[in-house]
């Protein structure tokens with residue numbers, strides 16, 4: 001089994017190693033279908049190559065068997081010619097041929113059974129995966145919304161990751177009006193990202209519901225919901241490929257609109273570093289963006305969200321890896337976006353928090369709104385201290 005695992009196409013393993021840790025980015029950008037196609041294509045090539053090898057492997061014993069029988073015929077004919085005695089060559093040949101033909105298939109069957117038994121646990125796991133029904137899926141009656149205004153309501157939402165444990169989000173009520181910018185602050189582990197994940201329907205609340213433009217999000221087609229929400233996660237995830245492809249990742253068509261890509265990169269303040277790369281937008285970012293710095297990756301994932309042109313923008317610690325100059329430039333760009341988008345900023349940096357129209361504090365799963373002055377009086381508990389403000 002070990003040697004069979006090693007024999008898996010390295011390309012397939014590379015794709016799996018890249019996509020599986022980036023599943024959040026794949027899902028929120030509706031990239032499941034794209035990734036499935038990519039995997040299918042590679043798996044098909046791998047299957048074809050392996051079948052070719054197996055055919056060759058199967059041919060070799062046949063060739064050996066034929067040579068063996070031919071050798072026997074020559075041997076028998078030769079011995080008759082040399083001795084001149086009577087010899088029943090037909091009976092002898094029939095016996096040897098039957099023996100050769102009989103023994104090998106039995107050996108092959110034994111080998112095949114052995115291989116099947118060794119691979120059985122892996123097969124079981126594959127069948128388990130094909131039988132897996134995702135918890136979050138479309139209702140048959142789910143609606144498609146061509147456009148949304150971006151009005152979001154959390155109605156008494158309670159969610160816990162593990163049954164029997166205290167809730168991560170506990171009876172949260174929050175109304176974010178269309179076009180509003182809201183900052184969610186709170187201690188680390190307080191549930192801020194979880195709130196964003198619930199909005200993106202990565203999980204279902206155990207009680208309460210979330211509405212977008214007065215539609216319960218469970219009644220909206222999942223792909224449609226995620227198209228209307230651009231999410232920049234705290235771990236910027238890139239896929240091996242060009243910069244342009246990464247920015248246009250959420251494009252369902254797959255045709256890259258270069259004008260849109262460049263515009264998004266300019267807004268995200270990524271254009272300046274892309275332009276000085278040898279191949280500009282066609283530069284490869286390496287395995288999971290390994291050839292870029294943390295701040296560059298972050299700017300690309302912000303550009304990706306801007307490219308998506310959704311009505312709602314959720315930034316989860318999206319500027320943590322940026323230097324103060326880049327953050328300032330991005331802040332200016334966000335100011336422009338805020339005029340036409342609903343923006344949710346999850347941040348610890350005061351510069352970002354104070355851009356919001358309203359600030360809500362999520363602590364121990366409970367949410368409450370705080371005024372700016374009340375927030376500042378928290379003495380930097382959940383944001384960089386006020387003296388960072390220049």
Ligand SMILES: Nc1ncnc2c1ncn2[C@@H]1O[C@H](COP(=O)(O)OP(=O)(O)OP(=O)(O)O)[C@@H](O)[C@H]1O
Nearest residue numbers: 161162168186187188189190191192193194195234
């Ligand atoms: N998939 C998961 N399964 C179980 N527990 C989880 C899971 N994801 C998060 N948690 C837990 O839920 C709590 C809230 O996590 P969350 O990421 O929402 O916090 P946060 O406020 O965004 O924190 P930070 O500011 O550090 O990013 C944490 O205690 C975390 O360990």
